[in-house]
Amino acid sequence: MKLLVRIFVGLATAHFASEVMVQAADPLPSWRDNAPKQAIIAFVEKVTREDSPDYIPLPKRIATFDNDGCLWSEQPVYFQLMFAIDRIKQLAPQHPEWKIKQPFKSVIEGDKGTLAKIGKEGLAKLIMATHAGMTTDEFSNTVKGWLLTARHPRFKRPYYELVYQPMLELLAYLRANGFKTYLVSGGGIEMLRVFAEDVYGIPPEQVIGSSIKTKFELRDGQPAIVRLPEIDFIDDKEGKPVAINKFIGRRPIASFGNSDGDLQMLQWTAAGKGPSFCLIVHHTDAEREWAYDHDSYIGKLDEGLQEAKQQGWTVVDMKQDWKVVYPFEVSD
Amino acid sequence: MKLLVRIFVGLATAHFASEVMVQAADPLPSWRDNAPKQAIIAFVEKVTREDSPDYIPLPKRIATFDNDGCLWSEQPVYFQLMFAIDRIKQLAPQHPEWKIKQPFKSVIEGDKGTLAKIGKEGLAKLIMATHAGMTTDEFSNTVKGWLLTARHPRFKRPYYELVYQPMLELLAYLRANGFKTYLVSGGGIEMLRVFAEDVYGIPPEQVIGSSIKTKFELRDGQPAIVRLPEIDFIDDKEGKPVAINKFIGRRPIASFGNSDGDLQMLQWTAAGKGPSFCLIVHHTDAEREWAYDHDSYIGKLDEGLQEAKQQGWTVVDMKQDWKVVYPFEVSD
Numbered sequence: 001m002k003l004l005v006r007i008f009v010g011l012a013t014a015h016f017a018s019e020v021m022v023q024a025a026d027p028l029p030s031w032r033d034n035a036p037k038q039a040i041i042a043f044v045e046k047v048t049r050e051d052s053p054d055y056i057p058l059p060k061r062i063a064t065f066d067n068d069g070c071l072w073s074e075q076p077v078y079f080q081l082m083f084a085i086d087r088i089k090q091l092a093p094q095h096p097e098w099k100i101k102q103p104f105k106s107v108i109e110g111d112k113g114t115l116a117k118i119g120k121e122g123l124a125k126l127i128m129a130t131h132a133g134m135t136t137d138e139f140s141n142t143v144k145g146w147l148l149t150a151r152h153p154r155f156k157r158p159y160y161e162l163v164y165q166p167m168l169e170l171l172a173y174l175r176a177n178g179f180k181t182y183l184v185s186g187g188g189i190e191m192l193r194v195f196a197e198d199v200y201g202i203p204p205e206q207v208i209g210s211s212i213k214t215k216f217e218l219r220d221g222q223p224a225i226v227r228l229p230e231i232d233f234i235d236d237k238e239g240k241p242v243a244i245n246k247f248i249g250r251r252p253i254a255s256f257g258n259s260d261g262d263l264q265m266l267q268w269t270a271a272g273k274g275p276s277f278c279l280i281v282h283h284t285d286a287e288r289e290w291a292y293d294h295d296s297y298i299g300k301l302d303e304g305l306q307e308a309k310q311q312g313w314t315v316v317d318m319k320q321d322w323k324v325v326y327p328f329e330v331s332d
Numbered sequence: 333m334k335l336l337v338r339i340f341v342g343l344a345t346a347h348f349a350s351e352v353m354v355q356a357a358d359p360l361p362s363w364r365d366n367a368p369k370q371a372i373i374a375f376v377e378k379v380t381r382e383d384s385p386d387y388i389p390l391p392k393r394i395a396t397f398d399n400d401g402c403l404w405s406e407q408p409v410y411f412q413l414m415f416a417i418d419r420i421k422q423l424a425p426q427h428p429e430w431k432i433k434q435p436f437k438s439v440i441e442g443d444k445g446t447l448a449k450i451g452k453e454g455l456a457k458l459i460m461a462t463h464a465g466m467t468t469d470e471f472s473n474t475v476k477g478w479l480l481t482a483r484h485p486r487f488k489r490p491y492y493e494l495v496y497q498p499m500l501e502l503l504a505y506l507r508a509n510g511f512k513t514y515l516v517s518g519g520g521i522e523m524l525r526v527f528a529e530d531v532y533g534i535p536p537e538q539v540i541g542s543s544i545k546t547k548f549e550l551r552d553g554q555p556a557i558v559r560l561p562e563i564d565f566i567d568d569k570e571g572k573p574v575a576i577n578k579f580i581g582r583r584p585i586a587s588f589g590n591s592d593g594d595l596q597m598l599q600w601t602a603a604g605k606g607p608s609f610c611l612i613v614h615h616t617d618a619e620r621e622w623a624y625d626h627d628s629y630i631g632k633l634d635e636g637l638q639e640a641k642q643q644g645w646t647v648v649d650m651k652q653d654w655k656v657v658y659p660f661e662v663s664d
């Protein structure tokens with residue numbers, strides 16, 4: 001972890017410094033003074049002021065965040081798929097059979113047309129070939145190595161730099177007000193845990209995600225946890241409230257998402273007895289980030305947007321409501 | 333929860349008061365000054381003194397505790413089975429078919445001989461009939477009601493009073509030294525969460541246990557999580573390190589158990605790179621509690637005791653090492 005910590009240090013320092021310093025002045029400096037920012041601050045003040053009728057005691061201040069498209073970007077494809085693709089290429093010399101076997105053939109040849117049509121089954125094959133068959137420690141080390149070397153195709157930067165500055169401020173603001181912040185992602189739990197603490201300030205025990213099965217065994221007398229090529233849980237849609245109930249055992253009072261995959265998490269949050277806050281990040285900024293919603297293959301947002309309007313949830317218009325998208329826009 | 337909180341308040345007050353007050357003097361007043369107490373204190377001082385070569389930073393101070401037989405008693409049968417039996421009797425009028433169907437017939441008739449031989453399949457039937465088919469909220473309320481009314485057959489007291497005073501002090505002592513304390517139990521996660529916070533000071537998000545599957549659905553437009561009659565995960569033996577890895581994502585530095593079901597959790601803890609502490613509670617006190625180990629049907633301790641000797645883990649001789657077993661011995 002030390003190497004990763006060093007690399008992340010610029011990002012992390014800015015981030016944690018803001019956690020301490022910024023609160024006195026404007027807690028959300030990268031947010032324009034529009035409705036979403038006002039709604040966030042009004043909610044936090046309402047549930048944390050001890051004389052408020054909506055006061056919520058500390059242990060119940062649980063906030064859950066989706067990751068892909070909510071805390072970091074998810075285009076042109078989920079970053080975890082980019083990891084799988086890079087890893088397949090790296091492992092290819094040890095797997096000569098992949099040259100004639102799909103979906104590996106398309107990955108190795110960079111055949112994006114065929115790759116776009118591999119479907120869920122093909123995707124599962126890529127994931128299992130790259131995420132299973134090693135110990136948990138080995139997998140973490142592979143992910144760390146990838147994060148340090150891989151570059152995003154559009155921005156030519158490490159993937160962990162494509163996080164949203166306004167959301168980092170929001171995480172810090174909530175924590176400064178006694179909230180416990182959780183990741184609840186469709187992404188792989190063990191991949192998320194490699195960077196969530198350094199990048200988001202979210203410790204491993206507050207990371208929830210999709211998982212494959214694992215097995216405890218003694219290898220030469222040494223205990224190891226081995227990753228098996230079998231899906232354990234998909235933390236998406238109906239899976240999100242199920243996982244929140246399993247891992248946290250309390251209902252969140254605030255939830256943040258960006259796609260229809262987050263809808264059930266927001267519904268579960270909104271249906272709590274006391275005050276609650278639901279927010280959807282709407283990707284409207286093709287220039288600084290990407291613009292997509294109801295017809296997108298990745299991060300489809302259709303039902304969620306309709307329900308947000310009906311229920312009065314907060315919708316962030318990325319282009320209008322955020323002064324800054326990525327930290328590097330201000331720090332470079 | 334409020335009713336339960338009121339009922340638990342005597343216990344909880346004593347417990348949390350000790351958390352604050354007792355640290356200055358003796359942090360473990362119910363422990364005799366024998367080897368286990370000395371080993372606990374030596375370990376905690378070693379990993380928390382900033383000038384110690386074995387210093388461990390706060391986020392890594394994870395301690396995991398088994399529940400049955402480690403924090404509360406487990407005789408004459410696991411308390412969760414007592415809940416299932418009481419619940420079957422309560423539900424029997426709505427299930428006339430149970431009168432002629434095993435294992436329900438034996439439960440209703442109080443036929444302990446047959447009940448003792450129901451095996452895993454019979455047990456699973458009892459669990460599913462009493463733990464599934466309702467929402468999570470309904471199940472929690474049922475458990476609360478049972479905890480408030482049920483009495484242990486030997487002590488004629490609520491089950492939650494059969495917790496070990498020395499272990500409550502140990503939990504408080506570890507937390508006062510920056511440890512995050514977790515339950516890692518073979519018992520049902522949603523049952524444990526009903527009382528773990530009030531009785532042990534362990535919040536729901538730090539409770540890990542066995543689980544059945546659940547499903548998110550809209551009931552009359554209202555989101556609900558429904559408990560299904562299907563095993564999700566058994567948090568015992570090899571399952572314990574697997575669950576620790578899944579829920580916490582960090583390796584504990586201290587683990588506490590009492591049976592062979594805890595062995596793999598202790599092995600996983602002991603195999604960490606830095607300093608670690610493993611402790612086994614040995615039930616040796618037939619007078620104040622129970623005495624059992626290698627040939628017990630419940631809480632069998634055989635392999636674990638052997639490995640403890642080989643590895644130099646701490647073994648608590650309940651009769652010799654604990655001045656007090658239950659809180660009511662001193663508070664009544």
